[in-house]
Every structure is written in structure tokens, then in C-alpha cells.
Amino acid sequence: MSGLHRLAAIAAAAMLVLAPLSVRADDLPSWNDGAAKQGIVDFVSAVTTAGGTDYVAPDERVAVFDNDGTLWSEQPMYVQLAFALDRVKALAPEHPEWKDTEPFKSVLAGDAAGVAATGEKGLVEILAVTHAGMTSDEFTKIATDWISTAKHPKTGKLYTEMVYQPMLELISYLKANDFKVFIVSGGGIEFMRPWTERVYGIGPENVVGSSIKSKYEVQDGKPAIVRLPDVDFVDDGAGKPIGIYTHIGRRPIAAFGNSDGDFQMLEWTTSRTGRSFGLIVHHDDGDREYAYDRQSHFGRLDKGLDEGPKHGWTIVSMKNDWKQIYPE
Amino acid sequence: MSGLHRLAAIAAAAMLVLAPLSVRADDLPSWNDGAAKQGIVDFVSAVTTAGGTDYVAPDERVAVFDNDGTLWSEQPMYVQLAFALDRVKALAPEHPEWKDTEPFKSVLAGDAAGVAATGEKGLVEILAVTHAGMTSDEFTKIATDWISTAKHPKTGKLYTEMVYQPMLELISYLKANDFKVFIVSGGGIEFMRPWTERVYGIGPENVVGSSIKSKYEVQDGKPAIVRLPDVDFVDDGAGKPIGIYTHIGRRPIAAFGNSDGDFQMLEWTTSRTGRSFGLIVHHDDGDREYAYDRQSHFGRLDKGLDEGPKHGWTIVSMKNDWKQIYPE
Structure with a gap:
């Protein structure tokens, strides 16, 4: 065995020893122990256990997250x-x-x-x-x-500081378990892409959203993409499974949302053959964030509260399930 | 230093020693030595050399490939x-x-x-x-x-056996150098996605193509995406930079095509600030494949032959630059 091959063998062995750490440590420290956290960990464990009945190959481990109200605050307005x-x-x-x-x-x-x-x-x-x-x-x-x-009118924080720490941990946890993580948002795709990588660790190619039309043209020898005042695609409600079909081309195995605009995305995800996971963040923490659901202008959650549990979706109480809302 | 930390340190050191192998070995064995192969290797070396003036961070290393006539044969018809x-x-x-x-x-x-x-x-x-x-x-x-x-009418091979071995090596070489590799094709996105991963090692989420409209609906309690007889997007010519903008959201640093339908994709890619690479496969090998360009119904290459060199694009002669056309 040459020195180089020996090093390679040691490296491979070291990787085998180190890999299980990502499952064993508490990767969700901002989540209180309870059904929601346990449900996430059980699901991830089931689909990543080689040889298990629920095993899903890494290529097919697609997780989709809504953005407004799921990864960051959407009140008092988007x-x-x-x-x-x-x-x-x-x-x-x-x-x-x-x-x-x-x-x-x-x-x-x-x-x-x-x-x-x-x-x-x-x-x-x-x-x-x-x-x-x-x-x-x-x-x-x-x-x-x-x-x-730009600062939030109530907290005075940058909007990108008003992302949810438990969800950041969830994204990292899924990525550590070889999930491909996408944002699937009703928001404008080009409004999100400039900062999702820095804030969420999710690159622009993994962002799906609503879009306007654009055209390619060469102006004075310089090519440019010019944005046009016509709506091209609305990635909300029944549009979300279509956005997933168009952009990702795989059916997700896990979906995370917070409003009825995410209903069809969760429905599409959790009706796949094989194990899946659906989760709705319920904004019930008026002290630390906002409390709203059925009557809200932004992020209305009505049908999902009634029908989500029948579909087996996990309803997360921000008040009870999350130790912390925003990053320190 | 605990045993575990020691192993981790050794693993990291081994990785450092092993990494340069991907550049040093001949990763393009089916390419004859010459300007085309040298141009590819020089470009990859330049953008991956940390501290160099042309260095590009891995996240931004996006390479886009046309499919028909660039990765597989497009004659006697698409x-x-x-x-x-x-x-x-x-x-x-x-x-x-x-x-x-x-x-x-x-x-x-x-x-x-x-x-x-x-x-x-x-x-x-x-x-x-x-x-x-x-x-x-x-x-x-x-x-x-x-x-x-389905078999090709002339060779009797499966169509997926009529992919170009030198281009498969190029895809692997780029991926080994931390490029994100996408297909950007005028072909139908859903026609390609079922087999691109198996054949090219490019998953469906990295396939951009033309599409028809579709709608989400629940039939007898079972959600489905139904394909509609209306064209949604034509990913050809000036549509390719738009497809890239919509799907990838990053400007590529390398683009590979073969016809005038790829002109704007190469133009958009190679007019970026910073180093870039454009390449056109010229079908000039009537013995081993097909010989066609300015007059062809499929994969017409006219403007690109004249203007490509002015843009600094590499024109690949299949006859002279490729040792082998199809995989063994």
C-alpha cells in the first residue's frame, strides 16, 4: 500500500467514524422536546437508515420550505x-x-x-x-x-435578522443528512435570490418563486436581461406543486409551510408513495413574534389548521415548540 | 487531542493531499491533445486556483450544456x-x-x-x-x-448510447472541480429529466428546457399534475439566457453548445465580468457521426461559425479533437 493509498484509506475510515455524529448530536437545540421535534428526528432517521423500509436515496431527499412566515416574519406585511x-x-x-x-x-x-x-x-x-x-x-x-x-417597523432589526432560528437549524440538519433543500415561495424569485445563500445557506438555483417575464437583448454590444411588467408565474397555492414540477422535477419527501398558500405543496408532498413529512408553523406567540391564523391578511392559516392533522401534518406551536425565535 | 479529533485531522490532511489529483490526471482521455483540450484545462485550472486572479468560488462555478448535438446525436432528426x-x-x-x-x-x-x-x-x-x-x-x-x-435508424444503438464520450468526460471533469453542471436545452424538460441522471449524471433539478403548461388538481382524492396542450416556454436562442435566469439564477462561467440556438447562451456566459469559457461542437465527422452545419435542418450552425471565434469561443472539430465519439 503506497503512502497515498494509505492516506486515502485512513481518510475513508475517518469519514465513516465521523458521519454518524450528524445524527447523534442535538441538531435542533432551539426546539423544545416534544412531538414536533421527535417527529422530525424520527422522519429523518427513517429515510436515512440504509436497509430500512422507509429508506430514501440521497438524490431523492428533496425538502421544500415556504419563505414568508415559515423562515422569516411576514407581519405586519410581507x-x-x-x-x-x-x-x-x-x-x-x-x-x-x-x-x-x-x-x-x-x-x-x-x-x-x-x-x-x-x-x-x-x-x-x-x-x-x-x-x-x-x-x-x-x-x-x-x-x-x-x-x-431596511429595518422592521416594530423590532428595529434588519429583516434578515428576523429569520427563525429553529428553522435555520432544521435546514442545516436536513442538509447534514444529504437532503437537497429548496425554498418554494409565493414571493418574487429575484427578490429572494440575492440573499438566501447568505441568510439560509440556500443558493439561488434552489429558490423557486413567483416571477415576472423578462427578455434578453444586446444593448450597445452588451447583453442584458431586461425585466418586463408582466406577471409570468404565481408560485402560490396550486401553483406551488407546479413550481416544484417545473424547477425541481422531483416530488419532495418533506414540505414546510405556515399558511393555506402552502396547502397544496404539503398535500402533493405527503401523498407520495413512501414516507413523507409535512409541517405547518402556527404563529401563536404574540409575545415573542405575532399571533395570527384564520383572519390574517398575510399568511392566513385556516384550512390547514382543520385539515392538516387529518393529513398527518405536524402543527408547530411557535410558543410551545420553540425555545427561541430569532438568532441571538 | 482525542482519538476522534485526531482522525478528523488526519482525514482533513488526507483530503488536502488527494485533492490535486483531480487536476493532475488526464481527465479527458478521449480528447486529442490540441488547442481545444488545452483551452478547457487552462480555463478550469485558472478558475480553481485559489489566490489566482481568475479564481471563482465553487458556488459560482456554473457550467451549462446544450443537449441535442452537444451531448448526444441530433441527426437524422431530434x-x-x-x-x-x-x-x-x-x-x-x-x-x-x-x-x-x-x-x-x-x-x-x-x-x-x-x-x-x-x-x-x-x-x-x-x-x-x-x-x-x-x-x-x-x-x-x-x-x-x-x-x-427505441433504436437509432442508422446505428441501431439505443439513443442513450449515442452520447458523446468526450463530453461525458468533460462533465465529470467539471464536477470533480466543484462545478455545478446544468443542461440548458431547447428540448422538452420533462422528456429529458427521466434519464439525464442515469446517462449524464445530471439530476432533474439541473435540467432546464422547453416546457408546456400544467395544472395541479385533486382527482378522487389523489393529487396529480396534468400536462396541458399549451406551450409555456421555449428554451432556445434568446430564450436560453432567460431559462438560465429563471431556473439557475446565476450567470454561468462556462457554456457548451453546437448550434446557433446556443449563440445567446454562449454570448451571455462569455460577456460576464471575469474569466469565462465558450465552446461549440462542430459536426465535421461524416464517417464516425454526421457532417453538417450551415444548411442543416437540425442543429444549424452558421452565425456561430463566423462570430464564435471573434468572441474567443473554442470551436471543437469532432473529427480532429475527439479520439472517440460514443462510449465503448
């Missing part, structure tokens, strides 16, 4: 909506006509009810002026600059 | 077209009216000119009856069954 409203304010000096035109007039006056009264038409107009009309690189810079400085 | 025509024949007993209706009449009569005369309208009708109207699972089974048995 973060991307806060971004869009801030952008309208930032762009207003170039658009004096907005002072007299809805929905911009209400946005600039801070009149939430007025914005809401403009309905879907108003929202699409806000989306068009804030998310389209620039190149992909320009939009990435705009989103990156905003997310690096 | 494989997916052969699939569609075979499907029409297989479905004909259920559709007696096809005997008198174009484009099906010409397909069933083996009249290629007649099919061609029906134009895009005819092709869309063929696509609709062969690719839509079933669930995602059903289509996967249909495509899998066909690709497992």
Missing part, C-alpha cells in the same frame, strides 16, 4: 411589499405625477387603506414600477441594497 | 421528434380519424415531406397529442419506456 412601498417613495422625485395618481398617491401618503382600495390593479401597478423596467443586474443591486439596510 | 412520431403511431389505433387528418396522416404514412408541409401548426398538434393530456407521472413512464427501447 417584506417584499415593504420593499415595493419603499421603492415607490425612493422613485417619487422622478415621478411628480404620482402625487395625484393612485395607487402611488396613497403609498406616498402612507395611507394603507387607500392602497388596499386600489385592489389587485393597484398592486400590479406598484409591482410594475418597482420590479420591472431595469436589467436583472440592476434589480439584484436594488434588492441587495435595500435588504442590507 | 430524438424527441422521433419519440413524438413513434407516439403518434402507438396512439393511432385509438384515433381512426387520424388516417384522414393532417399532420397525423403524413406521420402514419411515413411521409416526412408531408409532415413538414403542415408547418408549425402541424408540429404543435403532434406535440399536443403526444406530450399533453396525461399526468406528470404518466408522461415520465411513457418517456422512460420509449427511451429504454
Whole structure:
């Protein structure tokens, strides 16, 4: 045995000894002991135990996470909506006509009810002026600059500091067990991609979301992707299994959400042949975060509360199951 | 130092010693020595050398490959077209009216000119009856069954045996150097996904292609994704940078194609800031494969031959640069 082969053999042996550590240690320290945590650990153990009846090969270990309300806070409004409203304010000096035109007039006056009264038409107009009309690189810079400085109105934290520590641990735990982890969000795919890798450890190629159309063009010899003011795909509700089909091309074995917009994603995941896992984060902690469900404008959870348990989905109580909400 | 830590340290040291092997060995044995092979090795060396001016972090090492004519043969017609025509024949007993209706009449009569005369309208009708109207699972089974048995009309090989050995080596070489390798094809995404992992080592989540629309629905309590007879996205020409933007969300640093349908993908890739690599496979080997370029119906290469070299793209001569075409 040459020195090199010997080293390789030792390396392989060392890997065998080290590997089980990822299962044995407490990988979910921010989760209180209880049914939710146990359910996660039992599932991961079952699908990763070679030779077991529930074993799933690493290639097929796909886990999908909703973003708003599942990985970070979505109150008092979706973060991307806060971004869009801030952008309208930032762009207003170039658009004096907005002072007299809805929905911009209400946005600039801070009149939430007025914005809401403009309905879907108003929202699409806000989306068009804030998310389209620039190149992909320009939009990435705009989103990156905003997310690096914008603060939550209640906590004063950066939005990216308002991610859920127990879910970060869950993502790491799944990745340590050779899961491929994807975000499948109703939010805009290009709004999320600039920061998901840094914040969640999930790269842009593993982000699925809603999108607008875009076109490729060469301007003055320089190729660019230009964002257009037309909705291309809405990755919410029944759109989520379609987004998964289009982007991932594998049926997930685990799905994590928090609202009825995630219902079909969990339904699609947990109706596969073979073991699967579905989990809903229930926002019931008004002291440490927010308490809302059936009546909420953002992240409404109604059908999932009633039907989730019948499907065998785990309902997580943020109040009781999580030791800690945000990272230290 | 505990025994475990000691083992971990040894493992880490062994990895450091072993890692450079992936660069030093000849990872491209089916490539003749010459400018093309040297260009590939120089590029990979440059972007993987830590501390070098051209270094690219592993996360950003995205390589994109066209499929038809780049990874496998596309003559005398695209494989997916052969699939569609075979499907029409297989479905004909259920559709007696096809005997008198174009484009099906010409397909069933083996009249290629007649099919061609029906134009895009005819092709869309063929696509609709062969690719839509079933669930995602059903289509996967249909495509899998066909690709497992269908033979090429000239060589009598399975189509999946007509992949290019030098390109398989190139994919492995890039992966060994921590590249993320994607297929970006004008072909149907769901036609490719069932077999790309087995044949190329590229999983479905790394396949980008053209797609039709689909919808999620629950039939008799069983969720399904149903394929619809409407084109959703054409991943060809200027569509390829858009497909890359939508699916991958990172700009590639290396792109490999063979036809003018790949022009914009290479243009987008090689106009990035920082080192990049573009390569076009030129089919000039009529003895071992096919010889075609500017006049071909399938895989036409015209603009790329003229402008590729000006962009610094490597033009590969299959005849001169490849020792071997197909795997043994």
C-alpha cells in the first residue's frame, strides 16, 4: 500500500467514524422536546437508515420550505411589499405625477387603506414600477441594497435578522443528512435570490418563486436581461406543486409551510408513495413574534389548521415548540 | 487531542493531499491533445486556483450544456421528434380519424415531406397529442419506456448510447472541480429529466428546457399534475439566457453548445465580468457521426461559425479533437 493509498484509506475510515455524529448530536437545540421535534428526528432517521423500509436515496431527499412566515416574519406585511412601498417613495422625485395618481398617491401618503382600495390593479401597478423596467443586474443591486439596510417597523432589526432560528437549524440538519433543500415561495424569485445563500445557506438555483417575464437583448454590444411588467408565474397555492414540477422535477419527501398558500405543496408532498413529512408553523406567540391564523391578511392559516392533522401534518406551536425565535 | 479529533485531522490532511489529483490526471482521455483540450484545462485550472486572479468560488462555478448535438446525436432528426412520431403511431389505433387528418396522416404514412408541409401548426398538434393530456407521472413512464427501447435508424444503438464520450468526460471533469453542471436545452424538460441522471449524471433539478403548461388538481382524492396542450416556454436562442435566469439564477462561467440556438447562451456566459469559457461542437465527422452545419435542418450552425471565434469561443472539430465519439 503506497503512502497515498494509505492516506486515502485512513481518510475513508475517518469519514465513516465521523458521519454518524450528524445524527447523534442535538441538531435542533432551539426546539423544545416534544412531538414536533421527535417527529422530525424520527422522519429523518427513517429515510436515512440504509436497509430500512422507509429508506430514501440521497438524490431523492428533496425538502421544500415556504419563505414568508415559515423562515422569516411576514407581519405586519410581507417584506417584499415593504420593499415595493419603499421603492415607490425612493422613485417619487422622478415621478411628480404620482402625487395625484393612485395607487402611488396613497403609498406616498402612507395611507394603507387607500392602497388596499386600489385592489389587485393597484398592486400590479406598484409591482410594475418597482420590479420591472431595469436589467436583472440592476434589480439584484436594488434588492441587495435595500435588504442590507431596511429595518422592521416594530423590532428595529434588519429583516434578515428576523429569520427563525429553529428553522435555520432544521435546514442545516436536513442538509447534514444529504437532503437537497429548496425554498418554494409565493414571493418574487429575484427578490429572494440575492440573499438566501447568505441568510439560509440556500443558493439561488434552489429558490423557486413567483416571477415576472423578462427578455434578453444586446444593448450597445452588451447583453442584458431586461425585466418586463408582466406577471409570468404565481408560485402560490396550486401553483406551488407546479413550481416544484417545473424547477425541481422531483416530488419532495418533506414540505414546510405556515399558511393555506402552502396547502397544496404539503398535500402533493405527503401523498407520495413512501414516507413523507409535512409541517405547518402556527404563529401563536404574540409575545415573542405575532399571533395570527384564520383572519390574517398575510399568511392566513385556516384550512390547514382543520385539515392538516387529518393529513398527518405536524402543527408547530411557535410558543410551545420553540425555545427561541430569532438568532441571538 | 482525542482519538476522534485526531482522525478528523488526519482525514482533513488526507483530503488536502488527494485533492490535486483531480487536476493532475488526464481527465479527458478521449480528447486529442490540441488547442481545444488545452483551452478547457487552462480555463478550469485558472478558475480553481485559489489566490489566482481568475479564481471563482465553487458556488459560482456554473457550467451549462446544450443537449441535442452537444451531448448526444441530433441527426437524422431530434430524438424527441422521433419519440413524438413513434407516439403518434402507438396512439393511432385509438384515433381512426387520424388516417384522414393532417399532420397525423403524413406521420402514419411515413411521409416526412408531408409532415413538414403542415408547418408549425402541424408540429404543435403532434406535440399536443403526444406530450399533453396525461399526468406528470404518466408522461415520465411513457418517456422512460420509449427511451429504454427505441433504436437509432442508422446505428441501431439505443439513443442513450449515442452520447458523446468526450463530453461525458468533460462533465465529470467539471464536477470533480466543484462545478455545478446544468443542461440548458431547447428540448422538452420533462422528456429529458427521466434519464439525464442515469446517462449524464445530471439530476432533474439541473435540467432546464422547453416546457408546456400544467395544472395541479385533486382527482378522487389523489393529487396529480396534468400536462396541458399549451406551450409555456421555449428554451432556445434568446430564450436560453432567460431559462438560465429563471431556473439557475446565476450567470454561468462556462457554456457548451453546437448550434446557433446556443449563440445567446454562449454570448451571455462569455460577456460576464471575469474569466469565462465558450465552446461549440462542430459536426465535421461524416464517417464516425454526421457532417453538417450551415444548411442543416437540425442543429444549424452558421452565425456561430463566423462570430464564435471573434468572441474567443473554442470551436471543437469532432473529427480532429475527439479520439472517440460514443462510449465503448
